[in-house]
Amino acid sequence: MRLSTSVDEQGVTLIEVQGEVDAHTSGDLDKALGDLLAQKQSRLVLDFSQVGYVSSAGLRALLRAQQKTRKLGGEVRLFGLSPFVRQVFELAGFDRLLRIAATRQEAVAGW
Amino acid sequence: MAKNTSTLIVPNDTAYLPVISAYVTASAAQVGFSEDEANRIRLAVDEACTNVIETAFEPGEEAAFTVACQKSEAGLRVIIADKGMPFNPAAVADYDPQAGLDRELGGLGFYLMKQVMDEVRFVSKGREGKELHLVKYLERGNIATLLSAEELQPYEAKVEPAPPGGYVFRLMQPAEAIEVAKCVYKTYGYTYPGEHVYYPERLSELNRTGEQISIVAVSDKGEVAGYCAIFGGQPDDPIRELGQAAVDPAHRGRQIISQLIQRAVDEARSRGLAGLFGEPVTNHPFSQQVGLKLGFRDSAIILGYIPQSVHFKKIGAEALPQRETLLYCLLPLRPWPAAPGG
Numbered sequence: 001m002r003l004s005t006s007v008d009e010q011g012v013t014l015i016e017v018q019g020e021v022d023a024h025t026s027g028d029l030d031k032a033l034g035d036l037l038a039q040k041q042s043r044l045v046l047d048f049s050q051v052g053y054v055s056s057a058g059l060r061a062l063l064r065a066q067q068k069t070r071k072l073g074g075e076v077r078l079f080g081l082s083p084f085v086r087q088v089f090e091l092a093g094f095d096r097l098l099r100i101a102a103t104r105q106e107a108v109a110g111w
Numbered sequence: 112m113a114k115n116t117s118t119l120i121v122p123n124d125t126a127y128l129p130v131i132s133a134y135v136t137a138s139a140a141q142v143g144f145s146e147d148e149a150n151r152i153r154l155a156v157d158e159a160c161t162n163v164i165e166t167a168f169e170p171g172e173e174a175a176f177t178v179a180c181q182k183s184e185a186g187l188r189v190i191i192a193d194k195g196m197p198f199n200p201a202a203v204a205d206y207d208p209q210a211g212l213d214r215e216l217g218g219l220g221f222y223l224m225k226q227v228m229d230e231v232r233f234v235s236k237g238r239e240g241k242e243l244h245l246v247k248y249l250e251r252g253n254i255a256t257l258l259s260a261e262e263l264q265p266y267e268a269k270v271e272p273a274p275p276g277g278y279v280f281r282l283m284q285p286a287e288a289i290e291v292a293k294c295v296y297k298t299y300g301y302t303y304p305g306e307h308v309y310y311p312e313r314l315s316e317l318n319r320t321g322e323q324i325s326i327v328a329v330s331d332k333g334e335v336a337g338y339c340a341i342f343g344g345q346p347d348d349p350i351r352e353l354g355q356a357a358v359d360p361a362h363r364g365r366q367i368i369s370q371l372i373q374r375a376v377d378e379a380r381s382r383g384l385a386g387l388f389g390e391p392v393t394n395h396p397f398s399q400q401v402g403l404k405l406g407f408r409d410s411a412i413i414l415g416y417i418p419q420s421v422h423f424k425k426i427g428a429e430a431l432p433q434r435e436t437l438l439y440c441l442l443p444l445r446p447w448p449a450a451p452g453g
Contacts, residue, residue: 022132023161024125053132053150055157056219067212084150091226092219093208 001025003032012043012108018050021058030061033076037065042074045107049080054088066098075099079107118179123164123172123195131160131178135189138180142187143249151227152187152247158220159191159243167195185316186229186248194240200233232345252312254292266297266360273361276331280374283325283338285315290335291325298357305342308355321346324382326375328358328367336362339371341379341387349385350441356398368401376405380444387444390437392417402440411439 001019008014013036021029036044044065048054066076079101081089089095101107119134121127135156139149160178168174176193204217224231230246255263283291288311295308307313307323317323322345328337337358341351353375358367379387389407391398399409415434 020129022125022128022157023165024128053153055154055161056216056223057161059219060216063212063214063216070212084147087147087151088154088223091208091223092206093210096209097212097214 001028003028005032005036007041008108010108010111011041012045012111013041014045014047014104016047016050020053021051021061022053022055023057026055026057026061029058030064033061033065034068037068037072040072042069042072043111044069044074044076045104046076046078047080047104048078048082048085051080051085052082054085056092059088059092059094062094062098077101077107079104113181115182116179118177120175120177121160123168123174123176123193125161125164128157128160132157134178135180138182138189139187139247142182143251144187144247148247152189152245155224155228155231155245155247156189156191158224159189159245162220163191163193163195163243167193167198169196183312183316183319185252185310185312186246188320189245190242191245192236192240192242197235198233198241234345248307248310248313252310254289254296254309254311257289257311258293263293263296265300268360270360272364273330273334273336273359278328278330278336278362278365278367278370280326280328280370282378283314283318283327285318287327287329287335288312288314288318288325291327291338294335294338294357294359295355297359303355305355308340317342324375324378326371326378328362328371330362334359334362337367337371339368339375341375341384351379351384351387353379353387353389353442369404372401372405376442376444384444385447387442389440389442391440393436393438394431399438399440402442405442407440407442409438410441413437413439 004016077099132153136149136153139152179190181188203221206218206222228245229248232244234242292311324341330336339356343352414436416437417435419431
């Protein structure tokens with residue numbers, strides 16, 4: 001899994017995730033999100049358009065980040081989920097906890 | 112090793128999860144699952160293996176575990192086996208997908224496994240370790256898709272009796288599974304609880320693994336005239352359920368049910384079971400009488416267990432007047448210790 005991060009002119013952080021988010025790789029995602037939160041960056045948008053797979057380990061990392069961003073007045077949002085990845089979010093009831101958008105524009109709308 | 116079984120031995124390191132996933136996904140595709148279904152199977156296996164890697168061994172302990180794929184006409188069985196620490200499946204937390212942001216994630220992995228697989232079964236092997244069986248059945252092969260609507264018409268209440276003749280009561284052969292599924296469908300429609308009986312290939316597979324023991328009554332002409340089965344629980348459970356009884360009306364009135372059940376009881380005894388139980392409905396006294404004659408004893412009553420909406424074709428009224436109550440009838444097959452105080 002590879003991660004790259006950028007901040008747009010409105011101060012929204014975009015995290016591009018590439019690869020598979022399982023128990024082996026989710027630690028890297030967890031750490032990257034934790035580092036951003038330590039820098040008080042709480043408006044996080046994850047580009048999942050190049051993520052082919054996610055397991056419960058990846059969901060854990062996202063829930064932890066969402067709990068922390070909410071305390072800072074922000075939010076974690078995602079876009080570009082493949083049908084299978086979206087299915088995993090829905091099975092786990094994570095579509096109720098995280099805003100899932102179709103596109104990047106939709107994800108940052110309202111910020 | 113059986114032609115349809117393969118085994119992967121992997122170190123207890125999450126770095127191997129993609130290797131396991133590639134193996135399981137390819138096995139699922141070979142059986143005939145779609146890409147989406149193969150991904151769902153992969154998710155379950157990934158969660159199970161992650162659980163083994165993270166909880167079965169001491170921190171820093173270098174060990175290995177196995178992932179075996181058993182392919183069959185009915186689907187795919189994946190067995191994850193390890194010799195690590197014991198595991199109590201009853202202690203797994205209940206995950207709640209409706210909970211809010213402060214939800215606990217304990218039990219999420221098992222919850223996902225149960226969502227995507229048809230069966231998730233834990234098997235303790237004592238000193239030999241433990242296994243988790245994950246089973247996914249192919250959707251194809253339902254009796255309703257194998258036979259025409261005409262062939263599956265419910266049995267007529269009054270039919271011409273079959274010519275007199277003898278019957279053989281024996282274990283079902285794989286080729287007879289389609290006739291068994293047809294007999295159950297024509298008797299109960301889709302109302303019989305437990306869908307496996309409607310899938311002939313699954314029925315064969317479950318008999319192969321011992322999860323089900325199907326008994327048939329076969330006429331002189333080779334027709335499947337009646338059926339019953341020992342099922343439920345695990346193959347090595349000491350007490351299992353007896354039921355799924357159905358008889359073709361052309362062969363009724365010939366004590367076929369009694370003889371089927373007697374054959375099932377003999378089979379259970381020969382396999383060392385401690386007991387059998389049945390759950391006859393209370394609106395059909397015949398089922399209760401058959402059990403009583405063969406030594407089953409009423410042990411409990413399950414009030415209002417079946418919803419009023421369930422129809423039992425050819426059993427009692429077309430629609431239930433209220434929720435249906437079941438009896439729990441037990442037949443001990445070997446002497447049991449006396450109950451405390453009794």
